[in-house]
Amino acid sequence: MAVYTEVSDEELQGFLAEYDLGEVLAFKGIAEGVENSNFLLTTEQGNFILTLYEKRVDPEDLPYFLGLMEHLAERGIACPLPVHAHDGRALRELAGRPAVIISFLEGLWPRRIHPEHCRELGAALARLHKAGSDFALQRRNALSVEAWRPLFQACADRAGEVKPGLMEELDTELAFLETNWPSDLPAGVIHADLFPDNVFFRHEKLTGLIDFYFACNDLLAYDLAICLNAWCFEPDGAFNATKARCLLRSYAGERAVSRAELEALPVLARGAAMRFLLTRLYDWLHHPPGAFVKPKDPLEYYKKLRFHAEVRSPGAYGLELA
Amino acid sequence: MAVYTEVSDEELQGFLAEYDLGEVLAFKGIAEGVENSNFLLTTEQGNFILTLYEKRVDPEDLPYFLGLMEHLAERGIACPLPVHAHDGRALRELAGRPAVIISFLEGLWPRRIHPEHCRELGAALARLHKAGSDFALQRRNALSVEAWRPLFQACADRAGEVKPGLMEELDTELAFLETNWPSDLPAGVIHADLFPDNVFFRHEKLTGLIDFYFACNDLLAYDLAICLNAWCFEPDGAFNATKARCLLRSYAGERAVSRAELEALPVLARGAAMRFLLTRLYDWLHHPPGAFVKPKDPLEYYKKLRFHAEVRSPGAYGLELA
Secondary structure, X not given: OOOOOOOOHHHHHHHHOOOOOOOEEEEEEEOOOOOOEEEEEEEOOEEEEEEEOOOXXXXXXXXXXXXXXXXXXXXXXXXXXXXXXXXXXXXXXXXOEEEEEEEOOOEEOOOOOOHHHHHHHHHHHHHHHHHHHHOOOOOEOOOOHHHHHHHHHHHHOOHHHHXXXXXXXXXXXXXXXXXXXXXXXXXXXXXXXXXXXXXXXXXXXXXXXXXXOOOEEEEHHHHHHHHHHHHOEOOOOOEOHHHHHHHHHHHHHHOOOOHHHHHHHHHHHHHHHHHHHHHHHHHHHHOOOOOOOOOOOOHHHHHHHHHHHHOOOHHHHOOOOO | OOXXXXXXXXXXXXXXXXXXXXXXXXXXXXXXXXXXXXXXXXXXXXXXXXXXXXXXXXHHHHHHHHHHHHHHHHOOOOOXXXXXXXXXXXXXXXXXXXXXXXXXXXXXXXXXXXXXXXXXXXXXXXXXXXXXXXXOOOOEOOOOHHHHHHHHHHHHHHHHHHOOOHHHHHHHHHXXXXXXXXXXXXXXXXXXXXXXXXXXXXXXXXEEEOOOOOOEEEEHHHXXXXXXXXXXXXXXXXXXXXXXXXXXXXXXXXXXXXXXXXXXXXXXXXXXXXXXXXXXXXXXXXXOOOOOOOOOOHHXXXXXXXXXXXXXXXXXXXXXXX
16 A cells, blocks of 8 residues: 555645646556555546655655656656656645656566566666766665664564574674675666566566665665565575576676676675665564554565575576676 | 455456457556455556455345446446456456456545535436436345344444443444334435545546445435435534535435435434444454554544434435425
């Protein structure tokens, strides 16, 4: 569920009067996305998405996110394009929240991942990284390695509720990651949350990338590590090396991956697993009893972390060192 | 939130192959409706709604609901029209659930009710009652007066958690309703759940009625009583007699309301309040801790019940006896 804010008829009419979208024909809350309120907005000009930014999003970050979508769209990346109002602004206010109308992308996110999806994803991710290289704004990754220990500490006294001994294990793993986290790899704009429900396809061809609200400047290969975790494990927890190979090879076909990046993949993938494990653990332990959103299972990412901790070389991911 | 069942790409493709809707362009869960899973389905032919019926709906009732929508639409009532597959069937199966594609109605449901909305609603409700008069199928109201005591008993031992003394008060009220419930009034097809989120408008003109999944054969004036409760109280609990007058007069302008029906309105409105109070109370006390749907406040309907119990004549609703 992702409608946290109700919008009254009068508020919506007043808001839309500032755009050239014609009359509103329909307005329905969308049950996807967990951070913001999203609505399908149908007007005489077609379908759009109206997003209200809820409290988890820092309004100061919005110019980065919206500017990035425009920057990428201009460079041919299929992503939502913010719609500008008469005053030229895309970022406005509705029902007391920052609000934006973005274009509606065609396509469906894949509920079941095929290797072909991973191949399409790899190429699209590389093109995103290249298209982002001349984006002028900067945003540091608020959920990178420095952020993990505070998040861990906010969960540590109750982590054992989820799995006995989890606190001790994560403590050791965190120390490893803090010591071994790479810093001298190619960096730039990353999506940082490219899960299957943020990638649309038609006939196994990628038609769009959405949800840029974790985008930031960080190591490019870290984005690849996030995708390895999100796309290349089966529902039963098994790592699918065929999918990983498809992802990495097609990425490398669009953007040369250095030896140092490849060698760093196991630690980056451990870190990516730690990042989602910790935010899920935090949400699991802290979600209010009456919350609408069912928290995601943190242990899914614990298992991924354990997998990568056993990996000794990037060959395990299907890409050989040159 | 109203997506209880996930639909895989393969399942959706296979399902849509049986229709003439062109290619699917988008498929998004809709955060409205609490009984079923609803999706926006965009195809080359435009927008549709795909509904999967969840366990609260008895599959044996579906031919009644779908047949009624077709019957009403044929008679000019603006309501969703089920789409038939190649085999002629509208009711099919998807992801292990009964499933149907229905037309997408334009319009927005009113977040804030104006008297003009009530005027439009009254006329539309009367037209619905008239159009339903020659519908061949029958479905008894599973949530009418006979159903209330079992529902009450399933809540009675914990009703005091919601409000001290509630159990005793409802027991007395139920006895009153069971004794005084009318039976010799005009009956026919009623919607039985015509809340504002089931009625769409454009520019204060009614454009459609949706969600016929409580429709049944019962007293026509009981439908009017349900609407009085759902449309004519302000958020602070005050009864708005102006809205009630608009609703009742415009209803009566389309379908003659008998003296007996008018005189029964106070008891029907008490009963309608009891029905929603009890189902909300049941959901409040029985919803699982991890449920997606936030239960609605049962005490809203307790206050409405108390209001109607004080009403001595239907003049309180703004319609004078002839």
